[in-house]
Amino acid sequence: MSGQTYFITGGNKGIGFELVTQLSKAKDKNVIITTTRSPERAKKLYELAKKFTNIHVIDLDVGDAKSIDTIEAQLDKIGVKGIDIYISNAAIFQSLDPILKTDGEVFLKHYAVNTLGPFLVFQKVYKYLLAKDTRKAIFISSIAGTISPFAPFHTTAYGQSKVALNYSTIQLSRELASENFIVVPIHPGAVSTESSQEAIAPLAESNPVFFEAIKATLITPEESVKSIISTINGFEAKDSGIFYDYKGEVLPF
Numbered sequence: 001m002s003g004q005t006y007f008i009t010g011g012n013k014g015i016g017f018e019l020v021t022q023l024s025k026a027k028d029k030n031v032i033i034t035t036t037r038s039p040e041r042a043k044k045l046y047e048l049a050k051k052f053t054n055i056h057v058i059d060l061d062v063g064d065a066k067s068i069d070t071i072e073a074q075l076d077k078i079g080v081k082g083i084d085i086y087i088s089n090a091a092i093f094q095s096l097d098p099i100l101k102t103d104g105e106v107f108l109k110h111y112a113v114n115t116l117g118p119f120l121v122f123q124k125v126y127k128y129l130l131a132k133d134t135r136k137a138i139f140i141s142s143i144a145g146t147i148s149p150f151a152p153f154h155t156t157a158y159g160q161s162k163v164a165l166n167y168s169t170i171q172l173s174r175e176l177a178s179e180n181f182i183v184v185p186i187h188p189g190a191v192s193t194e195s196s197q198e199a200i201a202p203l204a205e206s207n208p209v210f211f212e213a214i215k216a217t218l219i220t221p222e223e224s225v226k227s228i229i230s231t232i233n234g235f236e237a238k239d240s241g242i243f244y245d246y247k248g249e250v251l252p253f
């Protein structure tokens with residue numbers, strides 16, 4: 001396969017940074033456009049972009065409509081003519097409280113960043129995806145976004161935002177089927193990153209047995225991303241609108 005152009009949100013750390021790292025080093029020269037909320041939070045990413053000139057970093061806050069409006073101008077400045085694969089990765093996981101104790105603002109913030117942001121960004125990159133034949137839109141979701149029970153802890157605002165994300169991927173896959181888009185939500189596994197460590201930290205006190213169990217199952221970003229890339233590479237039209245995990249196993253919505 002020859003090199004492809006990727007647009008990946010949230011490339012400064014965690015799974016996003018690992019996606020940028022592995023894809024930029026691939027044998028077939030890819031072009032990676034990735035985003036960060038601020039250069040101060042992205043020193044490691046800028047270091048990588050100095051070494052691998054096929055990485056382009058743009059500013060983007062996916063929870064801010066004004067920032068999303070700047071995408072086109074920033075892509076045009078780089079000279080981007082088309083994008084093969086959009087990977088919506090940026091998200092927050094900031095609450096483990098039960099519904100009764102979660103403020104409305106917390107729900108709204110998760111919804112703005114984790115649900116609305118990925119699709120408002122998609123609206124901006126759509127025309128660049130149309131310019132290529134690959135047309136893959138990958139939404140990094142979570143098993144917390146399945147409505148079947150999955151874990152004995154509260155994922156309240158985060159889980160709700162990922163359920164809504166999954167729902168919208170089904171809609172989008174139908175909307176764009178006639179244009180041969182492949183739209184897929186992917187659960188990356190339980191991955192050891194800053195946000196997952198912070199998210200599960202309170203469980204050490206409230207549910208120590210489960211905390212140790214979940215800690216033991218965490219995989220590295222390297223392992224998750226290696227599988228995510230190979231799974232994405234294998235996607236065909238028939239996979240659009242299906243919920244997959246990083247290894248390519250089908251998950252229930």
Ligand SMILES: NC(=O)c1ccc[n+]([C@@H]2O[C@H](COP(=O)([O-])OP(=O)(O)OC[C@H]3O[C@@H](n4cnc5c(N)ncnc54)[C@H](OP(=O)(O)O)[C@@H]3O)[C@@H](O)[C@H]2O)c1
Nearest residue numbers: 010014015037061062063089090091142190191193195196
């Ligand atoms: N880690 C896991 O076990 C796990 C499990 C299931 C699903 N996921 C999903 O995997 C994806 C990546 O998670 P991760 O564990 O790698 O998290 P992470 O290390 O916290 O990275 C999240 C990324 O999203 C960015 N981000 C957050 N809010 C943003 C905003 N408003 N605008 C733009 N960028 C923003 C962060 O940038 P800043 O540095 O500026 O905050 C960072 O680059 C997420 O969609 C997450 O829900 C992760």
